[in-house]
Amino acid sequence: GAVVSQHPSRVICKSGTSVKIECRSLDFQATTMFWYRQFPKQSLMLMATSNEGSKATYEQGVEKDKFLINHASLTLSTLTVTSAHPEDSSFYICSASGQVNEKLFFGSGTQLSVL
Amino acid sequence: DAKTTQPTSMDCAEGRAANLPCNHSTISGNEYVYWYRQIHSQGPQYIIHGLKNNETNEMASLIITEDRKSSTLILPHATLRDTAVYYCIVRVPYNTDKLIFGTGTRLQVFP
Numbered sequence: 001g002a003v004v005s006q007h008p009s010r011v012i013c014k015s016g017t018s019v020k021i022e023c024r025s026l027d028f029q030a031t032t033m034f035w036y037r038q039f040p041k042q043s044l045m046l047m048a049t050s051n052e053g054s055k056a057t058y059e060q061g062v063e064k065d066k067f068l069i070n071h072a073s074l075t076l077s078t079l080t081v082t083s084a085h086p087e088d089s090s091f092y093i094c095s096a097s098g099q100v101n102e103k104l105f106f107g108s109g110t111q112l113s114v115l
Numbered sequence: 116d117a118k119t120t121q122p123t124s125m126d127c128a129e130g131r132a133a134n135l136p137c138n139h140s141t142i143s144g145n146e147y148v149y150w151y152r153q154i155h156s157q158g159p160q161y162i163i164h165g166l167k168n169n170e171t172n173e174m175a176s177l178i179i180t181e182d183r184k185s186s187t188l189i190l191p192h193a194t195l196r197d198t199a200v201y202y203c204i205v206r207v208p209y210n211t212d213k214l215i216f217g218t219g220t221r222l223q224v225f226p
């Protein structure tokens with residue numbers, strides 16, 4: 001069964017607004033969560049690595065002030081897309097890793113559409 | 116950069132075995148081979164993983180060459196619902212290092 005829950009599955013927002021996406025590990029403590037972005041017909045692109053209790057590590061080219069990541073607990077990480085624009089429209093996916101989970105499960109993804 | 120290379124696409128007839136290859140020539144001694152698949156507009160789904168011995172579960176079989184530089188994922192009786200993009204990844208279990216995806220193989224199962 002699913003051990004990583006991602007919410008919402010789909011969101012439509014107006015340009016300039018902020019959107020928050022949640023990623024929860026359901027039955028294990030996730031010391032690390034990864035956030036990916038995926039454009040149509042392309043592979044997953046890593047945006048950032050989120051460690052519980054510390055600042056996220058962003059990949060080159062990803063704006064940390066635009067994509068705010070918070071990992072305040074061992075079961076929850078959030079990605080906030082601030083001042084969203086149409087070019088931020090994409091499929092966002094999280095995954096979680098923990099000391100007792102060797103399989104690395106993924107969330108079901110969030111389709112963001114910015115009008 | 117991704118540590119694996121896979122063919123861009125493959126076709127398979129329904130009911131036949133689908134054999135998906137993956138090259139990972141720079142794999143380290145403590146890295147496992149993981150396979151995931153992604154059906155359209157969903158998150159990647161875990162399929163199977165292994166270190167050096169062949170593995171089998173209810174979804175698939177994994178064959179890893181003796182030198183561990185390549186592997187093959189086998190779906191023994193492909194169905195239309197197996198149409199997806201299949202990703203081969205190498206990683207150390209429990210490790211929290213970032214995971215980079217390659218391009219994957221788009222498998223199309225046809226009737």
